[in-house]
Amino acid sequence: MTELRTLKVALLGCGNVGAQVARILIDDAGTLAPRTGARLELTGIAVRNLDAEREVDLPRELFTTDGETLVKDADLVIELMGGIEPARSLILSAIQNGASVVTGNKALLAADGPALYEEADKAGVELSYEAAVAGAIPILRPIRDSLSGDRITRVLGIVNGTTNFILDQMDSTGAQFADALAEAQRLGYAEADPTADVEGHDAAAKAAILASLSFHTRFDLEHVYCEGITRVSAADIAAAKEAGFVIKLLAIAEKIGNGDGSEGVSVRVHPTLLPREHPLAAVRGAFNAVFVEAENAGELMFYGQGAGGTPTASAVLGDLVSAARRIVLGGPGRIESTTGHVPALPIDAATTSYYIGLDVADQPGVLAKIAQLFAEHGVSIEIMRQTIHRDADSNVESAELRIVTHRASEAALAATVEAVKGLDVINSVTSVLRVEGA
Numbered sequence: 001m002t003e004l005r006t007l008k009v010a011l012l013g014c015g016n017v018g019a020q021v022a023r024i025l026i027d028d029a030g031t032l033a034p035r036t037g038a039r040l041e042l043t044g045i046a047v048r049n050l051d052a053e054r055e056v057d058l059p060r061e062l063f064t065t066d067g068e069t070l071v072k073d074a075d076l077v078i079e080l081m082g083g084i085e086p087a088r089s090l091i092l093s094a095i096q097n098g099a100s101v102v103t104g105n106k107a108l109l110a111a112d113g114p115a116l117y118e119e120a121d122k123a124g125v126e127l128s129y130e131a132a133v134a135g136a137i138p139i140l141r142p143i144r145d146s147l148s149g150d151r152i153t154r155v156l157g158i159v160n161g162t163t164n165f166i167l168d169q170m171d172s173t174g175a176q177f178a179d180a181l182a183e184a185q186r187l188g189y190a191e192a193d194p195t196a197d198v199e200g201h202d203a204a205a206k207a208a209i210l211a212s213l214s215f216h217t218r219f220d221l222e223h224v225y226c227e228g229i230t231r232v233s234a235a236d237i238a239a240a241k242e243a244g245f246v247i248k249l250l251a252i253a254e255k256i257g258n259g260d261g262s263e264g265v266s267v268r269v270h271p272t273l274l275p276r277e278h279p280l281a282a283v284r285g286a287f288n289a290v291f292v293e294a295e296n297a298g299e300l301m302f303y304g305q306g307a308g309g310t311p312t313a314s315a316v317l318g319d320l321v322s323a324a325r326r327i328v329l330g331g332p333g334r335i336e337s338t339t340g341h342v343p344a345l346p347i348d349a350a351t352t353s354y355y356i357g358l359d360v361a362d363q364p365g366v367l368a369k370i371a372q373l374f375a376e377h378g379v380s381i382e383i384m385r386q387t388i389h390r391d392a393d394s395n396v397e398s399a400e401l402r403i404v405t406h407r408a409s410e411a412a413l414a415a416t417v418e419a420v421k422g423l424d425v426i427n428s429v430t431s432v433l434r435v436e437g438a
Contacts (some may be wrong), residue, residue, distance in 0.1 A: 007038045007324055010074035010099075011045045012067050012090055013081035016309035017104060017131070018045070019056040021078060021316050026058070036321050037328040044070045046081075046090075055309070072097050076323055078316060079103040080131075088112060095119050095127070100323040102316055104131035110205035114218045126326060128319035133206045134159050134288040136311030137304040138318070143213045147294055152214040154254040154293040156436065159206040161286030161306040162190045162197035163229050163249040167271075168284050170237045171246055177232060189286050189307075199228035200269045203251045210290070211253035211267045215342050219253075219267055223344035227270035236431045239357060239402055243383065245273040246281045250436065255342070256349055264345035271433055273355050273404075278437040348411040353382070353435035356417060358401040359427040362388060366399070366425045373423065377416040380406040398427060404435060 011022055025032070025042045033039050045058070046067030064070055067090050071077050077094040079101060081087045087108055094101050096119070103109070109116070109132055120127040130140045134157065143152065158164050162184055169180035181198065184190035196202045204226040211219040229249050240247050250272040255263050274281045279301050283289040288306025293299055305311040360366050367384070374381055383404040388397055405413065417432055 004033055005038045005328070006041050007036075007075040007327060008043045008073060009040050009076045009078065009320070010043055010067075010070045010094070012071070012077065012079045012087070014045050014047050014054060014058070014063070015080065015082075016055065017312045017316065018078075018080040019054050019058065020309040020313035021080065022058050022062070023056045024313055024317055032317075032321065036324040038324055040076070040320070040324060043074065046070050068093060071099065074099045075327060076320060077101045078320060079105060080316070081105070082107070084108055084111060088116070091116060091127075092119060095123050095125055098123060098125060100126040100128070100327065102128045102131075102319040102323060104129065104312060104316060106132040106202070106205040106209060110208040110221045110224075113209070113212070113220065117218075126323045128323055129209070130319050131312050131315035133157075133209050134290060134302070135161075135304070135306040135308065136314045137288055137290065137302050137306065138315070139290045139302045140209070140213060141318075142300075142302065143210070143292065147292070147297060150297050151295040152255075152292060153295060155210050155214050155252070155290065156280060157206070157210060157251045157290035158248055158280055158283050158288050159210075159251050159290065159306065160197055160200075160203045160249060161288055162194060163200075163203070164283060164288070164306075165189045165286045166198070167229060167232065167237070167247055167249065170232070170234060171241065174234060174238070176234050177230065198230050200226045200249065201228075203249060203269045207251035207253060207267050207269050210251065211265060214253055214292075215255065215265050217265065217342045217344075219265070219344055223267050225266075225268040225270070225347040229271050231431075232271050232433075233431070236357070236433065239431075240273050240355070240433075243273075243355075243385070243402065243404065244276055245355070245435070246276055247271055247433065248274055248280060248283070250274075250280070252436070254350070256345055256351065258345075258349075264343045264349065266345045266347065266350040268347055268350065273433055273435040274437050280437075348409070348414070350410040351407050352410055352413070353407050354379075354403075354405045354413045354417070355431070355433045355435050356403045356405070356420070356429065357431035358403070358420065359430055360399050360401050361425045361427065362397040362399045363425065367401075369423060369425055370401070370403075370420065373419055374403075374405070374416055377419060378412055379408045379416045382406045400430070
């Protein structure tokens with residue numbers, strides 16, 4: 001029997017995901033070896049604090065604070081530190097020393113991915129990052145490999161478990177945003193500082209990665225329109241439910257024709273109304289899902305746990321085994337497919353529908369004025385519902401108007417909303433949300 005070679009694996013970071021990756025590498029070494037064609041030896045774990053508590057009991061001798069020395073002697077490097085530095089420098093050092101790299105660092109890839117891909121291509125090594133988007137869900141490999149012979153036209157994803165949990169709580173219990181966020185923090189779904197999640201920054205980084213793979217063009221955070229969920233109210237959730245919708249924070253990347261035969265790509269993250277019969281509407285709790293539309297394959301959905309130490313470790317190990325097999329079998333690393341060079345389009349170029357909530361005066365002719373203004377801007381109204389309210393103190397009646405438009409350009413819809421604000425019969429615009437899948 002042929003003796004298996006040994007590949008040295010360096011791990012950078014030992015948080016929830018890193019600890020589980022280390023555990024699997026140690027406990028399942030005998031199982032991974034025949035799948036890989038080599039023994040994967042965990043040679044060290046670089047951390048900032050040697051004495052920090054870990055949720056997994058790992059050999060003390062593996063830990064070091066010297067990540068630079070660790071990566072220089074490795075065949076494979078797993079980066080799970082997060083942040084830009086020192087992660088970027090250590091990844092570049094690993095690549096330049098001939099090691100393939102597996103990372104889950106979506107922020108780094110979205111900010112500086114092109115430079116890292118270029119360095120990996122030059123060195124003939126792999127830079128893999130399945131764990132950077134949607135945790136355990138195998139979405140990047142299917143887009144990159146299985147659909148490489150097709151033309152993807154649109155990707156819609158729930159790619160942040162924290163925000164999905166919060167919006168699901170608001171939908172199922174009627175909770176206000178602050179209360180749903182507090183529950184997410186209590187259960188460990190949200191950080192003490194949830195800004196990156198609730199403001200949409202985490203989802204935007206993932207949207208840039210999904211768009212880059214789907215449309216073979218390098219997109220970064222500057223190309224992503226980003227809007228979080230902090231302004232979504234319990235009243236918005238209730239009104240959406242009454243109209244047959246659910247609100248989700250979606251990452252959307254879609255190809256759009258420019259009218260002159262050319263094409264561009266819109267990449268955006270924002271709260272979105274989905275019909276309750278849409279497949280993504282049924283994604284509950286902290287789960288993630290990505291819905292892909294392709295010319296030949298049609299509609300595909302990938303669903304699963306989008307976060308957590310063990311699920312995300314599964315994605316990391318999948319990339320690691322793939323990279324290790326390439327080393328065993330020989331051949332160059334996988335080259336990034338960025339041959340499309342499709343321009344990024346601003347949010348104004350997108351075509352969507354709007355849900356608009358208005359507080360209006362309860363008097364004759366209000367509906368006619370609003371409908372006329374929409375028509376003047378070329379925006380067609382699909383649904384209009386009115387509810388009368390009486391103020392208990394002043395005894396003055398007002399009306400709450402809820403409008404869902406047909407699809408129109410984002411620019412036309414935004415201009416319509418601005419014009420509506422100027423009508424003398426409008427007390428306030430209570431909410432403006434986009435609608436997809438209707």
